[in-house]
Amino acid sequence: MKQVNMIMLAGSVLFAAMIAGCGSTPVLNKEASTSAIRVAEESGASTVPSASLYLQLAKEGLENAKALSTRDDKNDKERAESMLLRAQADAELAAALSRGDADKKEATEAIERVRQLRQDNQLPQERK
Amino acid sequence: MKSMNYFIIIACVALLYSCASVPSPELINARQAYQQASMGQAAQLVPAELHKAQLALAIAEKAYQDDPNSFRARDLAYIADRKAKMAEALATTSVGNAATAKANKDYQATQSEIVKNTKEDLATSERNNALKTEQIAVEKRAGFDAEERLMNQQADADAEAQRVKESTDIEARNVKGLAEAEARRVKSLSDEEALRLQNTIILLEKGKKVVLRGVNFETNKATLRNESQTILTRAYNALVGNPNVQIEISGHTDNVGSRESNQILSLRRAQAVRNWLVEKGITSNRMKAVGKGQNEPISSNETDAGRAENRRIEFFVQQ
Numbered sequence: 086m087k088q089v090n091m092i093m094l095a096g097s098v099l100f101a102a103m104i105a106g107c108g109s110t111p112v113l114n115k116e117a118s119t120s121a122i123r124v125a126e127e128s129g130a131s132t133v134p135s136a137s138l139y140l141q142l143a144k145e146g147l148e149n150a151k152a153l154s155t156r157d158d159k160n161d162k163e164r165a166e167s168m169l170l171r172a173q174a175d176a177e178l179a180a181a182l183s184r185g186d187a188d189k190k191e192a193t194e195a196i197e198r199v200r201q202l203r204q205d206n207q208l209p210q211e212r213k
Numbered sequence: 214m215k216s217m218n219y220f221i222i223i224a225c226v227a228l229l230y231s232c233a234s235v236p237s238p239e240l241i242n243a244r245q246a247y248q249q250a251s252m253g254q255a256a257q258l259v260p261a262e263l264h265k266a267q268l269a270l271a272i273a274e275k276a277y278q279d280d281p282n283s284f285r286a287r288d289l290a291y292i293a294d295r296k297a298k299m300a301e302a303l304a305t306t307s308v309g310n311a312a313t314a315k316a317n318k319d320y321q322a323t324q325s326e327i328v329k330n331t332k333e334d335l336a337t338s339e340r341n342n343a344l345k346t347e348q349i350a351v352e353k354r355a356g357f358d359a360e361e362r363l364m365n366q367q368a369d370a371d372a373e374a375q376r377v378k379e380s381t382d383i384e385a386r387n388v389k390g391l392a393e394a395e396a397r398r399v400k401s402l403s404d405e406e407a408l409r410l411q412n413t414i415i416l417l418e419k420g421k422k423v424v425l426r427g428v429n430f431e432t433n434k435a436t437l438r439n440e441s442q443t444i445l446t447r448a449y450n451a452l453v454g455n456p457n458v459q460i461e462i463s464g465h466t467d468n469v470g471s472r473e474s475n476q477i478l479s480l481r482r483a484q485a486v487r488n489w490l491v492e493k494g495i496t497s498n499r500m501k502a503v504g505k506g507q508n509e510p511i512s513s514n515e516t517d518a519g520r521a522e523n524r525r526i527e528f529f530v531q532q
Contacts, residue, residue: 139295163285164284167284167288168288170288170292171288171291171292171295174292174295174296175295177295177299178298178299178302181303181306182302184306185302185303185305185309188305188306188309188310188313189309191313192310195312195313195316195317196312198316199316199320199323202324202327206323206327206330208323208327211319
């Protein structure tokens with residue numbers, strides 16, 4: 086009886102070790118890159134020529150990372166992590182370029198509003 | 214042969230070394246991107262972002278030194294490139310934001326300028342309107358004054374006409390009274406005295422004035438009354454008796470009525486006397502008729518008798 090208990094204890098310890106081993110398997114963290122891509126899309130990067138390229142690269146990088154993460158090779162998983170960082174950098178750049186383009190348009194429109202207002206009220210245009 | 218083999222081995226080693234020392238395209242791009250960003254506006258406008266790019270490039274460089282051919286070195290260089298571009302993009306955004314802020318500020322300043330100009334225009338317009346209103350009021354007041362003056366003049370003219378009418382009535386009554394008195398006096402004279410009066414000679418001496426008492430006219434007219442014939446006949450006789458004498462016949466009035474009308478009336482009366490004498494045969498160039506108006510009274514105009522004396526015809530012997 087005592088021997089049986091010892092065997093059950095050993096089995097439990099082994100099972101726990103196996104569970105723990107499964108839990109330590111590296112999980113790909115796509116949250117940051119996915120979020121960056123979503124922000125870039127919301128800022129209109131797909132419609133801005135200078136930003137759309139980087140958004141596309143980010144999406145491709147994310148897909149590649151996903152593909153690499155499915156492989157069992159540890160080296161591939163490291164490459165997937167690195168690929169995600171590249172995708173995130175691309176997405177953040179796309180968002181920045183998109184915002185820059187919008188800000189530039191807004192500045193142009195604001196300057197035009199001033200010019201139009203002065204013209205409508207027959208005021209001299211300010212020197213630039 | 215042996216030396217040839219050594220040479221080949223050394224060449225291969227050198228080739229391998231040179232291949233290994235060539236940086237990856239990602240690292241080259243990262244370096245260029247960082248250099249471009251650090252020389253642009255990013256250094257002033259977004260120094261923090263540029264610093265991040267610098268750190269990323271430093272990590273990539275270290276990774277490259279550790280293992281030039283590793284995917285990790287290439288990926289880190291790739292990320293450093295993106296960080297540098299990001300810094301440049303954010304600098305552009307900052308410039309755009311600054312331009313937008315300035316434009317918005319200019320817009321507000323322009324609006325303030327427009328409001329100020331509008332207020333000034335409005336104030337000017339109000340001032341002009343006030344001036345115009347005042348001018349209209351002045352013109353209107355001037356119109357009222359002119360109308361009032363006209364009415365006053367009309368009233369004065371009416372009063373003057375009324376006064377003249379009253380004075381002429383008084384004059385007429387006086388004349389009538391005098392005539393009646395004269396008639397009574399003449400009637401009371403004896404035939405002898407009447408004859409003497411008829412034959413009384415008017416003496417015409419050079420430089421002297423002779424008042425022809427008894428020359429009477431219709432009221433406010435230059436029409437001789439019949440009773441004037443007596444004295445005029447004597448004047449005629451005197452002129453006939455002194456053919457070389459030249460006289461000035463002057464008419465005079467009292468101060469009743471306006472000065473101008475009296476002036477005209479006195480002249481017309483003097484001319485009436487002259488015309489009478491011319492009709493009787495006296496040469497016209499011996500006589501000159503003048504109107505003295507009310508300017509040379511010989512008695513007071515305050516009484517009826519005085520005014521009666523002032524209304525007269527005089528001869529002034531000139532030659």
